[in-house]
Amino acid sequence: MRTRPLKVALLGCGVVGSEVARIMTTHADDLAARIGAPVELVGVAVRRPSKVREGIDPALITTDATALVQRGDIDVVIEVIGGIEPARTLITTAFENGASVVSANKALLAEDGAALHAAAEKYGRDLYYEAAVAGAIPLVRPLRESLAGDKVNRVLGIVNGTTNFILDKMDTSGAGYSEALDEATALGYAEADPTADVEGFDAAAKAAILAGIAFHTRVKIGDVHREGITEVTAADIASARRMGCTVKLLAICERAADGASVTARVHPAMIPLSHPLASVREAYNAVFVEAEAAGQLMFYGPGAGGSPTASAVLGDLVAVCRNKLGEATGPGESAYTRLPVSPMGEVVTRYHISLDVADKPGVLAQVATVFAEQGVSIDTVRQQGRPDGGGEASLVVVTHRAPDAALSGTVEALRKLDTVRGVASIMRVEGE
Numbered sequence: 001m002r003t004r005p006l007k008v009a010l011l012g013c014g015v016v017g018s019e020v021a022r023i024m025t026t027h028a029d030d031l032a033a034r035i036g037a038p039v040e041l042v043g044v045a046v047r048r049p050s051k052v053r054e055g056i057d058p059a060l061i062t063t064d065a066t067a068l069v070q071r072g073d074i075d076v077v078i079e080v081i082g083g084i085e086p087a088r089t090l091i092t093t094a095f096e097n098g099a100s101v102v103s104a105n106k107a108l109l110a111e112d113g114a115a116l117h118a119a120a121e122k123y124g125r126d127l128y129y130e131a132a133v134a135g136a137i138p139l140v141r142p143l144r145e146s147l148a149g150d151k152v153n154r155v156l157g158i159v160n161g162t163t164n165f166i167l168d169k170m171d172t173s174g175a176g177y178s179e180a181l182d183e184a185t186a187l188g189y190a191e192a193d194p195t196a197d198v199e200g201f202d203a204a205a206k207a208a209i210l211a212g213i214a215f216h217t218r219v220k221i222g223d224v225h226r227e228g229i230t231e232v233t234a235a236d237i238a239s240a241r242r243m244g245c246t247v248k249l250l251a252i253c254e255r256a257a258d259g260a261s262v263t264a265r266v267h268p269a270m271i272p273l274s275h276p277l278a279s280v281r282e283a284y285n286a287v288f289v290e291a292e293a294a295g296q297l298m299f300y301g302p303g304a305g306g307s308p309t310a311s312a313v314l315g316d317l318v319a320v321c322r323n324k325l326g327e328a329t330g331p332g333e334s335a336y337t338r339l340p341v342s343p344m345g346e347v348v349t350r351y352h353i354s355l356d357v358a359d360k361p362g363v364l365a366q367v368a369t370v371f372a373e374q375g376v377s378i379d380t381v382r383q384q385g386r387p388d389g390g391g392e393a394s395l396v397v398v399t400h401r402a403p404d405a406a407l408s409g410t411v412e413a414l415r416k417l418d419t420v421r422g423v424a425s426i427m428r429v430e431g432e
């Protein structure tokens with residue numbers, strides 16, 4: 001074993017960074033054995049230097065992250081600050097100054113992954129980011145390396161722990177939305193701004209990264225159709241139950257049948273209780289990968305939280321350090337091609353639509369006509385009278401598979417009918 005340590009700089013020491021530092025200290029001998037050289041933490045950049053940070057030598061703390069990455073003697077920079085800037089500039093500066101980078105920053109990778117990979121390649125450095133998607137679950141490396149000889153056609157999964165925690169609590173214990181969100185935040189699952197979780201931005205970033213690696217292309221967060229969970233109601237969850245389904249926030253990335261384009265989307269969806277994703281509880285994540293030769297693979301585990309995420313960061317640290325010692329790098333940007341990302345309107349799936357309608361003769365026929373005119377075939381219709389009467393009823397329509405654009409046209413036309421008082425909810429049905 002080499003005795004001269006590899007030098008590591010840690011940018012950020014919050015939920016994830018503090019766990020990375022703790023494990024680096026407590027498992028120093030194991031890490032050295034896996035790598036073939038000891039690793040030494042030589043600096044920790046934070047915003048608030050006076051904050052007490054257990055187990056960290058105060059002499060390592062700095063607020064000058066730029067000076068740290070410019071030192072020129074750092075082997076690996078671990079970026080767990082989050083956000084776009086200053087993280088992007090710090091990573092690029094690290095490459096310029098001789099360091100490889102391990103990052104958990106999905107927001108940045110989904111926004112600017114191509115440029116960061118190009119910079120890593122230009123300077124002959126590594127950029128690893130297993131922790132950016134699905135916390136502790138090994139997913140990036142299996143897609144990038146283990147399945148590199150296969151053809152992945154579909155990735156379907158639960159990739160946001162916070163929203164899965166909230167939906168699970170609402171479903172199983174009847175908890176309110178705010179109460180469940182507060183609990184997820186206290187447990188360290190939610191992003192600094194939980195809007196990123198509940199509005200689907202976090203999952204969309206992960207979907208972009210997954211689609212890029214799975215289909216060897218580049219997908220940016222702006223290419224991903226995104227809907228969050230803020231409009232999912234207790235009535236949607238109850239309606240899903242009546243259909244033998246549950247509601248999950250899904251990330252779905254698909255390669256078109258002709259292989260010429262891809263789609264990526266994030267939205268709440270009903271999935272059958274018999275589907276393996278339906279039993280993914282609390283902040284756990286699970287991802288299905290469908291590949292031509294391998295068939296269906298499922299990856300499951302803790303998708304958020306300091307310790308699980310640190311596990312993925314440290315796995316990358318070991319890999320990058322080994323590459324450093326072997327004077328090699330992992331797979332780079334040149335392995336990627338560019339496939340167009342098709343708009344959401346071209347996605348074909350099933351829909352569950354809940355309408356508030358006038359409870360009088362002929363309404364069902366009117367509604368059915370609108371669906372027929374838009375070419376959307378109805379699978380089932382269920383009418384629920386209201387106990388209070390009032391001349392209104394709830395109509396739940398479940399369709400066969402149809403393009404999203406046709407469904408949007410249907411909803412627009414339904415809204416114009418005098419007898420349709422409102423469209424209470426629209427949810428896609430997946431996983432059948």
Ligand SMILES: NC(=O)C1=CN([C@@H]2O[C@H](COP(=O)(O)OP(=O)(O)OC[C@H]3O[C@@H](n4cnc5c(N)ncnc54)[C@H](OP(=O)(O)O)[C@@H]3O)[C@@H](O)[C@H]2O)C=CC1
Pocket residue numbers: 011012013014015016017045046047048049051063065079080081082083086104105106107131132135188189190191192303304305306309
């Ligand atoms: N939490 C989780 O479960 C997961 C998080 N991630 C990703 O990991 C990254 C870190 O997340 P998390 O640990 O939760 O975030 P936190 O908000 O808990 O920690 C961020 C850290 O960065 C420091 N920081 C912020 N801005 C600067 C700056 N300009 N210069 C120096 N330091 C700065 C903060 O300093 P200070 O301590 O002084 O405030 C803090 O230590 C994000 O990209 C996130 O998306 C990925 C998977 C799971």
Ligand SMILES: N[C@@H](CC=O)C(=O)O
Pocket residue numbers: 132134135159160161162163189190191197202303304305
């Ligand atoms: N906020 C994220 C953290 C991990 O990426 C989540 O809830 O999944």
